[in-house]
Amino acid sequence: MSSRSIPIRIPFNRPPHFEGISSILTRAVEHGHTSSGGPFTKECEAFLGALLGVPTLLTTSCTHSLEMAALLLDTGPGDEIIVPSFTFVSTANAFALRGARIRFVDCDTFGNISLDHLEHVLGPATRAVIPVHYAGNSCDMDRLLTLCRGRGLRVVEDAAQTIGSKFRGRPLGTLGDLGCLSFHETKNISSGEGGALLVGNGDLLRRSLHLRDKGTNRQEFSLGMAEKYSWIDLGSSWALSDLNAAYLVSQLARMDTIMDRRKLLWLRYAEALQAPVTKIGGRILESPPHNTPNYHLFAVVWPSGAVRDRFIRHMAGRGILTPFHYVALHSSPYGSRFGSDPQEFPQTDRLSNGLVRLPLFFNLTLPDQDDVIDSVISFVKAP
Numbered sequence: 482m483s484s485r486s487i488p489i490r491i492p493f494n495r496p497p498h499f500e501g502i503s504s505i506l507t508r509a510v511e512h513g514h515t516s517s518g519g520p521f522t523k524e525c526e527a528f529l530g531a532l533l534g535v536p537t538l539l540t541t542s543c544t545h546s547l548e549m550a551a552l553l554l555d556t557g558p559g560d561e562i563i564v565p566s567f568t569f570v571s572t573a574n575a576f577a578l579r580g581a582r583i584r585f586v587d588c589d590t591f592g593n594i595s596l597d598h599l600e601h602v603l604g605p606a607t608r609a610v611i612p613v614h615y616a617g618n619s620c621d622m623d624r625l626l627t628l629c630r631g632r633g634l635r636v637v638e639d640a641a642q643t644i645g646s647k648f649r650g651r652p653l654g655t656l657g658d659l660g661c662l663s664f665h666e667t668k669n670i671s672s673g674e675g676g677a678l679l680v681g682n683g684d685l686l687r688r689s690l691h692l693r694d695k696g697t698n699r700q701e702f703s704l705g706m707a708e709k710y711s712w713i714d715l716g717s718s719w720a721l722s723d724l725n726a727a728y729l730v731s732q733l734a735r736m737d738t739i740m741d742r743r744k745l746l747w748l749r750y751a752e753a754l755q756a757p758v759t760k761i762g763g764r765i766l767e768s769p770p771h772n773t774p775n776y777h778l779f780a781v782v783w784p785s786g787a788v789r790d791r792f793i794r795h796m797a798g799r800g801i802l803t804p805f806h807y808v809a810l811h812s813s814p815y816g817s818r819f820g821s822d823p824q825e826f827p828q829t830d831r832l833s834n835g836l837v838r839l840p841l842f843f844n845l846t847l848p849d850q851d852d853v854i855d856s857v858i859s860f861v862k863a864p
């Protein structure tokens with residue numbers, strides 16, 4: 482029997498499921514304000530604003546938050562935007578959409594932007610740097626901010642994976658000019674599809690509200706702060722529906738429980754797998770000491786693509802999904818238009834070829850996790 486025909490017993494991810502989620506959705510429908518800006522949106526934005534300490538706008542996705550950021554910075558042709566190659570496509574695409582030239586840089590061993598490479602490539606055309614906080618961890622953000630601020634560069638944090646994690650005690654996503662969170666179903670806290678724009682630079686707040694609301698001053702109008710409601714800027718339909726916000730409330734209300742469970746699962750994996758994985762030349766992706774992690778991913782880095790591919794097949798043969806990512810953007814069909822030197826990305830290549838993620842989600846049961854652990858150990862015995 483080929484592994485392809487084996488049914489999936491343990492998925493890679495499932496969004497958190499609790500009793501009572503459907504009743505909150507019913508309340509959202511019964512309230513009658515199901516579009517953006519309703520009571521659940523206000524509740525989420527107040528909660529996140531207090532948690533993170535910066536104004537927070539719910540959006541339809543992290544991708545759209547990044548697109549808003551590109552517009553807010555007036556990105557255009559001639560601008561060079563620095564993006565790590567080891568990331569999801571949206572990090573680069575949001576700025577490429579505005580005609581910017583993307584300059585890819587390598588990552589460090591944790592999967593975060595390499596500050597040595599960044600320092601080396603900063604130049605006169607550079608407008609902004611987009612650090613990606615991989616697995617909810619970050620580079621040394623103090624060093625990055627010093628490098629950028631000294632040159633007048635903007636910083637947009639791709640904080641898609643960071644809800645609940647910190648750099649030296651400060652929430653990730655709030656340190657640069659703007660931060661972009663994701664509430665996609667694969668994230669620790671989710672709303673199906675969804676995201677947030679964190680506005681660290683107060684000068685950008687008013688315009689952020691306009692852009693999110695199709696380029697209009699609708700919010701000021703509805704608060705009685707503008708006489709007319711009209712088109713005053715570029716923009717799009719980037720505000721989250723209140724139905725999605727209601728679903729988000731159900732999870733934000735249990736954020737500590739979700740985080741505790743993920744931590745327990747992550748630590749169980751690490752304890753059981755550290756020695757066996759190392760035995761065949763692999764490693765567990767840890768957090769740098771400057772981060773308080775949110776246990777977003779449990780990733781193993783195998784020594785080669787061949788070992789990684791055999792591992793994925795071995796796990797699939799037991800009905801366990803263990804996906805890899807990312808296809809390095811500098812060598813992707815569209816990303817290669819920006820003309821990178823392939824020699825500049827040794828660490829990106831290592832992670833892109835060797836990294837794999839184990840199932841980690843709130844409702845993963847301990848027996849299922851033990852099953853995953855046993856399957857990894859059986860692979861190590863005969864890799």
Ligand SMILES: Cc1ncc(COP(=O)(O)O)c(C=O)c1O
Nearest residue numbers: 542543544569571641663664665
């Ligand atoms: C690093 C990173 N950036 C951006 C995104 C896009 O997030 P969304 O699906 O909310 O648009 C993702 C999604 O997985 C991501 O991992």
